[in-house]
Amino acid sequence: MGSDINVTLGNWSEWFMLLAAMTYMVVFVAFVWDMASHSKTLGLNEQAREKRRTEAEANSRQLVGAGAAASSVAHGAAGSSGAVSRGADDAVAAEFRTSAENSTKGVGEFEALNYKRGSRRPAARVAVTLMVIAFALHVFAVVSRGVAADRVPWANMYEFCSTGAMVVAGVYLVTLIFKDLRFVGPMVSGLVLIMLCLATIVFRTPVSPLQPALQSYWLIIHVSIAVAASGIFTITFAMAVLQLLQARREKRLAAGETSRMGFLRAVPSSVTLENFAFRLNSVGFVFWTFTLAAGAIWADQAWGRFWGWDTKEVWTFVVWTVYAAYMHARVTRGWNGNRSAWLSIAGYMCVVFNFTVVNTLFPGLHSYSGL
Amino acid sequence: MTKARTRRERKAQRAAVEVPALGPVGMLRWAWRQLTKMSTALVLLLLLAIAAVPGSLFPQRVQDPDAVADYIKANPVMGPWLDRVQLFDVFSSYWFSAIYLLLFISLVGCVIPRAFQHFKAWRSKPPRTPRRISRLPQYRKVMLGGREGAAAPTPDDAVEAAAAALKKRGYRVQVQDLGTGAPSVAAERGMLKEVGNILFHVALLGVLISVAAGSLFGYKGQKVIVEGESFVNTLVDYDSFNPGTNFNADWLNPFSISLKSFEATFNRDTSDPEHYGQPTDFNADLTVTDAPGATPQDVHLAVNKPLNVGGTKVYLVGNGYAPVIRVKDGDGHVAYEGPVVTVPSDSVYTSSLTLKVPDARPDQLGFVGLLLPTAVSQDGSIPKSVDPGLNNPALILSSYSGDLGLDSGQPQNVYVLDTKGLKELNAMSSSNGPVLLDGQHRKVDLPDGKGSIEFLDVKRYVGLDVHSDPGRIPAFVSFLVAFAGLVMSLFIARRRAWVRATETEDANGVRCTVLEYGLLARGEDHRLGAEAEKLTALWTSLWEDRGVREFHLKPSDKA
Numbered sequence: 070m071g072s073d074i075n076v077t078l079g080n081w082s083e084w085f086m087l088l089a090a091m092t093y094m095v096v097f098v099a100f101v102w103d104m105a106s107h108s109k110t111l112g113l114n115e116q117a118r119e120k121r122r123t124e125a126e127a128n129s130r131q132l133v134g135a136g137a138a139a140s141s142v143a144h145g146a147a148g149s150s151g152a153v154s155r156g157a158d159d160a161v162a163a164e165f166r167t168s169a170e171n172s173t174k175g176v177g178e179f180e181a182l183n184y185k186r187g188s189r190r191p192a193a194r195v196a197v198t199l200m201v202i203a204f205a206l207h208v209f210a211v212v213s214r215g216v217a218a219d220r221v222p223w224a225n226m227y228e229f230c231s232t233g234a235m236v237v238a239g240v241y242l243v244t245l246i247f248k249d250l251r252f253v254g255p256m257v258s259g260l261v262l263i264m265l266c267l268a269t270i271v272f273r274t275p276v277s278p279l280q281p282a283l284q285s286y287w288l289i290i291h292v293s294i295a296v297a298a299s300g301i302f303t304i305t306f307a308m309a310v311l312q313l314l315q316a317r318r319e320k321r322l323a324a325g326e327t328s329r330m331g332f333l334r335a336v337p338s339s340v341t342l343e344n345f346a347f348r349l350n351s352v353g354f355v356f357w358t359f360t361l362a363a364g365a366i367w368a369d370q371a372w373g374r375f376w377g378w379d380t381k382e383v384w385t386f387v388v389w390t391v392y393a394a395y396m397h398a399r400v401t402r403g404w405n406g407n408r409s410a411w412l413s414i415a416g417y418m419c420v421v422f423n424f425t426v427v428n429t430l431f432p433g434l435h436s437y438s439g440l
Numbered sequence: 441m442t443k444a445r446t447r448r449e450r451k452a453q454r455a456a457v458e459v460p461a462l463g464p465v466g467m468l469r470w471a472w473r474q475l476t477k478m479s480t481a482l483v484l485l486l487l488l489a490i491a492a493v494p495g496s497l498f499p500q501r502v503q504d505p506d507a508v509a510d511y512i513k514a515n516p517v518m519g520p521w522l523d524r525v526q527l528f529d530v531f532s533s534y535w536f537s538a539i540y541l542l543l544f545i546s547l548v549g550c551v552i553p554r555a556f557q558h559f560k561a562w563r564s565k566p567p568r569t570p571r572r573i574s575r576l577p578q579y580r581k582v583m584l585g586g587r588e589g590a591a592a593p594t595p596d597d598a599v600e601a602a603a604a605a606l607k608k609r610g611y612r613v614q615v616q617d618l619g620t621g622a623p624s625v626a627a628e629r630g631m632l633k634e635v636g637n638i639l640f641h642v643a644l645l646g647v648l649i650s651v652a653a654g655s656l657f658g659y660k661g662q663k664v665i666v667e668g669e670s671f672v673n674t675l676v677d678y679d680s681f682n683p684g685t686n687f688n689a690d691w692l693n694p695f696s697i698s699l700k701s702f703e704a705t706f707n708r709d710t711s712d713p714e715h716y717g718q719p720t721d722f723n724a725d726l727t728v729t730d731a732p733g734a735t736p737q738d739v740h741l742a743v744n745k746p747l748n749v750g751g752t753k754v755y756l757v758g759n760g761y762a763p764v765i766r767v768k769d770g771d772g773h774v775a776y777e778g779p780v781v782t783v784p785s786d787s788v789y790t791s792s793l794t795l796k797v798p799d800a801r802p803d804q805l806g807f808v809g810l811l812l813p814t815a816v817s818q819d820g821s822i823p824k825s826v827d828p829g830l831n832n833p834a835l836i837l838s839s840y841s842g843d844l845g846l847d848s849g850q851p852q853n854v855y856v857l858d859t860k861g862l863k864e865l866n867a868m869s870s871s872n873g874p875v876l877l878d879g880q881h882r883k884v885d886l887p888d889g890k891g892s893i894e895f896l897d898v899k900r901y902v903g904l905d906v907h908s909d910p911g912r913i914p915a916f917v918s919f920l921v922a923f924a925g926l927v928m929s930l931f932i933a934r935r936r937a938w939v940r941a942t943e944t945e946d947a948n949g950v951r952c953t954v955l956e957y958g959l960l961a962r963g964e965d966h967r968l969g970a971e972a973e974k975l976t977a978l979w980t981s982l983w984e985d986r987g988v989r990e991f992h993l994k995p996s997d998k999a
């Protein structure tokens with residue numbers, strides 16, 4: 070790798086990074102707005118349904134005697150839309166299935182997280198659209214930084230934060246294609262915003278070439294997978310926090326109390342959150358395991374030992390062990406639910422610690438130049 | 441959640457009551473059961489994570505023994521105490537070892553029985569169809585036949601066709617009760633999930649054992665080679681050598697290495713003053729002879745690209761300048777001639793030099809001072825190095841004569857001159873000033889006719905680390921197995937499916953076959969519902985022309 074540095078392009082990169090950060094700010098506001106308005110709508114719907122149900126009950130009490138009719142009304146109002154649309158038994162005879170109906174995409178898997186037809190959320194639309202734009206600006210900023218420095222753009226803290234934030238936003242936007250995770254939007258866009266602020270304010274570093282010890286294609290593999298894993302852990306962290314709040318709310322509601330956290334109406338049940346976060350965390354754990362091994366291979370080449378308990382290695386190990394405990398928690402009686410969410414949060418705290426405090430304050434072979 | 445906790449608590453209470461009643465064997469068995477519980481494994485994993493943290497807060501001897509010594513010196517009260525609880529040797533401490541040994545014992549106790557169990561399950565047939573499939577977490581029912589008067593397949597035919605289709609989907613199948621009027625097929629897939637889980641855990645044990653083997657039977661050595669010199673892989677030729685606990689010097693691989701040339705490249709981008717002069721590349725050209733008598737081969741050594749000589753690895757870890765110096769003694773004989781390895785101390789390679797000349801007569805001579813690769817002197821002051829490149833090399837030395845103290849037999853550090861028995865001839869502080877040698881002034885006579893020193897040339901040297909770790913490859917292979925096992929275990933779904941066919945008549949009185957099917961997952965499986973839909977789709981394409989209808993369930997059937 071040469072050291073042909075393009076300063077103009079480097080400056081452009083910094084401008085685009087700022088622009089992306091400002092756009093994320095608007096995204097954050099839009100997501101919060103959406104949470105507020107959407108949960109309010111859901112709250113109103115809930116009230117309306119409640120009102121209808123009490124009315125129906127009142128009706129049925131009036132109609133004592135005409136039992137059959139009354140119970141069917143109550144039934145219809147109580148919920149299952151299937152009963153309404155499908156109707157009576159005589160419809161069965163006409164219904165032969167055809168292969169054309171055989172599409173099963175997305176069926177049966179986290180149905181609570183599928184996009185619902187008919188719910189209009191203009192603020193969320195604005196937020197997602199703006200986030201795509203912010204992401205495009207962000208990608209340009211990161212790529213041009215790499216081109217300007219003539220190497221991968223993750224060799225110091227500025228680049229870690231800005232590239233990491235890009236990966237978090239990217240992972241989130243990709244999952245949005247498959248599932249309706251707009252409810253974590255405020256947290257994810259907030260975290261991305263914080264990371265970009267850290268990069269552009271605290272860790273600002275102009276483009277520079279790499280030291281010999283950092284020049285290796287293992288750097289590319291090791292760090293890119295580590296950053297991808299951290300992106301996933303960021304999103305599951307957000308889900309774990311929501312899971313804890315939601316579990317509290319569920320408990321209060323089940324006990325007949327009211328909950329002040331009405332915005333959680335727009336968030337799926339704690340069990341759905343836990344299950345989906347586990348899926349994502351499994352992928353994150355596999356990535357992190359790979360990171361650990363790729364780091365060992367790199368260390369073997371650069372320093373002549375694959376594991377030497379360097380500060381950074383210690384923390385990579387700690388993160389791995391905490392998530393291994395999390396993986397166990399799911400199948401250990403008494404450790405699922407809230408405790409598993411706490412483990413996920415603890416794991417993420419270690420990831421954050423690893424990327425911030427360890428990189429900047431602790432001496433070791435991994436401390437980077439340009440700080 | 442709350443229910444689970446109370447159950448746990450109750451269980452714990454019961455165990456506590458039972459303990460006194462157990463004999464020694466019973467106690468052991470009880471302890472073993474506690475140790476091999478999943479929750480114990482989880483707690484041990486968390487403990488391991490917590491126990492590793494001090495390893496990053498305090499300096500570690502495996503990393504940097506000098507830093508530990510400095511730390512203890514700087515904290516004379518706390519230091520020795522921290523040392524006593526092994527906080528400077530966290531990863532070889534009793535408490536850290538105890539945690540991971542318990543964890544791995546627990547692992548063996550947990551995984552081996554599971555492996556046996558799985559082996560049995562693998563050899564046995566899929567379990568019998570339950571009487572009430574409708575109790576399964578996923579349950580569906582379709583009616584076959586009746587489309588434009590088409591006849592339904594008989595239950596036996598339907599079950600056989602379903603079994604074939606399931607087999608094609610990767611299920612292993614067992615057809616049951618043919619001819620009884622309610623035939624069924626039991627199917628199971630994803631047996632590899634548990635195999636992956638077992639492989640993963642066993643391979644982790646493999647990683648641990650490999651690492652242990654490496655620290656028992658491996659070695660590490662350091663050697664400095666100047667351009668034009670060579671090194672033979674024998675115990676005597678090393679500058680320093682750290683063998684593993686059970687290492688035998690006969691195992692040293694008899695290769696030799698000589699350094700032809702070394703080149704360092706520095707950042708020369710003047711628009712970037714902050715990083716100007718930083719090294720960007722180090723490259724050494726070597727010849728390697730695999731064994732005595734073999735033909736030497738030219739190789740290239742760079743920072744991240746170690747040499748591998750028959751499993752022994754050679755790393756480029758350091759470099760610097762070795763000025764070539766000729767010293768004549770008071771009798772006019774050449775007492776020393778050759779390169780002197782200097783130790784760089786900053787980013788512009790200001791390097792410290794120590795030269796002991798024990799062969800000088802009548803008095804032994806000693807020199808200490810600095811090598812400046814690019815010396816610049818401003819208005820007569822002491823020159824300083826301003827660049828790591830070799831643009832204007834200069835030496836600034838103090839000289840001594842007398843007794844070097846080498847005859848006492850005590851080992852001495854080659855990089856430290858003990859001036860106890862020596863008389864200062866030249867020095868920065870003395871009236872005649874230091875010895876100054878550069879391109880213009882190549883030779884200086886020492887005062888009092890003690891001899892002369894001549895600056896001939898500057899060579900480069902490299903610092904090599906030589907490692908042999910017999911655990912490296914096994915650890916790597918174990919890791920690959922563990923990784924494959926992990927992926928298998930996490931992303932393969934283990935499911936059982938049962939399909940039963942019975943005859944019935946539809947609302948129009950046409951004879952139809954009812955296909956009931958249910959699914960059960962082992963462990964995490966969020967796609968079980970999707971799989972049920974897939975099966976419905978499968979039946980639809982199998983019997984589309986005869987007619988496939990959904991059989992509407994009464995709400996009470998669903999539970």
Ligand code: HEM
Pocket residue numbers: 392393396397400475476477478481485543544545546547548550551636637640641644925926929930963964
């Ligand atoms: C070295 C320490 C250990 C690590 C890093 C570790 C890690 C993991 C991970 C990541 C998983 C989830 C992925 C998979 O299913 O393969 C897992 C599952 C499992 N672990 Fe461990 N484990 C360790 C020790 C143990 C011990 C000591 C036990 C037994 C007490 C144990 C029993 C299990 C079981 C039974 C599962 C499978 C759960 C299931 O899906 O049915 N593990 N382990």
